[in-house]
Amino acid sequence: MRESRSPEHDSVSIVFIGAFNPRIFQPAWFVSQGLIPADESSEANVQIINNDFCAFETDWVRIEVVDTRWMISSKALPVFEPMRDLALGTFSALSSTPITKIGLNAHAHYRSPSREALDSFGHQVAPKEQLWSPILEDPRTVTVRVQGDRPDKYEGSVRVKVEPSSIIPDGLFVDVNDEFLNHDSTTPSWAIDVLNEEWESHRERVSHCRRHIVSSLWGEL
Numbered sequence: 001m002r003e004s005r006s007p008e009h010d011s012v013s014i015v016f017i018g019a020f021n022p023r024i025f026q027p028a029w030f031v032s033q034g035l036i037p038a039d040e041s042s043e044a045n046v047q048i049i050n051n052d053f054c055a056f057e058t059d060w061v062r063i064e065v066v067d068t069r070w071m072i073s074s075k076a077l078p079v080f081e082p083m084r085d086l087a088l089g090t091f092s093a094l095s096s097t098p099i100t101k102i103g104l105n106a107h108a109h110y111r112s113p114s115r116e117a118l119d120s121f122g123h124q125v126a127p128k129e130q131l132w133s134p135i136l137e138d139p140r141t142v143t144v145r146v147q148g149d150r151p152d153k154y155e156g157s158v159r160v161k162v163e164p165s166s167i168i169p170d171g172l173f174v175d176v177n178d179e180f181l182n183h184d185s186t187t188p189s190w191a192i193d194v195l196n197e198e199w200e201s202h203r204e205r206v207s208h209c210r211r212h213i214v215s216s217l218w219g220e221l
Contacts (some may be wrong), residue, residue, distance in 0.1 A: 003165065007108035008168055012080055013073035017101035017190060022054040022065040024094075035089045048082050053092045061086065082204065088195050091188035099191040101156075104178040104199075108204040109165040110214055122218045124137050125162060151205075155181040160209050174213055176206045 027041035040058050042096045047055040054065040060076040061083055072087055074080070091097060114119040122141030126132075131140035143163040150156045154180040165171030180198070182190050 005218060006111060006112050006209075007010045007110050007174075008171070009107075009109040010077055011074045011107045012083065013071060013103075013105045013107070014189075014195075015056075015101075015103035016070040016087075016091075016099045017068060017103075018068050018070070018097060018099035018185075018188075020065050020067060020097065022067065023049060023051055025049075025054045025063060025065045025070075025090075027056055027058075027115075030090075031087075034088065035086055035093075056103045057102065061097065069204050084195055084199055088192060091192060095187060095189070095190050098186045099188045100181070100183055102180040102194055103189055104180075106176045106203075106210075108174050109211060110172045110174065110217065111168055111173055112170050113218055115170045117217060117219070118164070118172060121172065122155050124216060127128070150180070152201070153181075158205065160213070162213060172209055172217055174218065178202045178205065 011164060026046040027036065031035040031038050031041045036058070044056050044058050047057075049056070052066065054063070056063060060061050060074070060079050062075055064071045064073075071082055079103045091099070109153060112121075113213055119140075125144045126141045127140065128139045141163075143161060145161045147157050147159045148159060159177040159179065160175075161175040161177070165173045178198075180191075182193050185191075
């Protein structure tokens with residue numbers, strides 16, 4: 001399903017919660033596993049690598065790791081599938097790493113047709129007249145978060161956040177978080193299954209959520 005309007009800025013991230021050794025995840029390790037080419041490793045911008053924290057980026061992806069959180073995020077488009085494949089390869093190689101939570105995240109900034117359209121959208125998602133106007137002067141929508149149940153066999157939830165864009169004047173930021181939980185997991189095998197089996201559904205869900213929200217912003221319901 002195509003979105004009714006294309007975002008001005010579009011990015012994705014994958015977050016794993018579990019137990020990690022940050023020092024492992026340096027560019028040279030990814031080269032040794034055949035996950036990134038040597039020239040990409042040599043040109044990587046390494047910010048810090050020690051026992052507590054690892055952060056480096058290439059021209060298309062960023063990786064950050066602490067002892068309980070592993071995150072990969074996009075820097076350039078289109079990299080959705082290569083980024084997922086890099087996460088799959090990483091934890092296929094680290095088969096004893098426990099992962100108990102997954103976050104598949106999509107972040108997009110849209111240009112609004114006008115300031116009035118953005119204000120009208122804010123009033124739709126958070127009506128002001130009855131509840132907020134009596135207690136606040138000129139109430140405005142800052143952030144709205146809504147959570148729904150997972151539509152598949154996994155524990156977790158789907159969360160959508162909308163708020164004014166921080167990078168586009170009078171723009172709209174839409175964030176979709178697909179959360180998967182497996183509290184009893186002691187390996188990454190279920191996380192690999194999620195990335196293999198649910199990735200396409202996740203991308204379709206992101207597109208559907210964005211299409212519905214942005215069509216409301218543009219008055220195209």
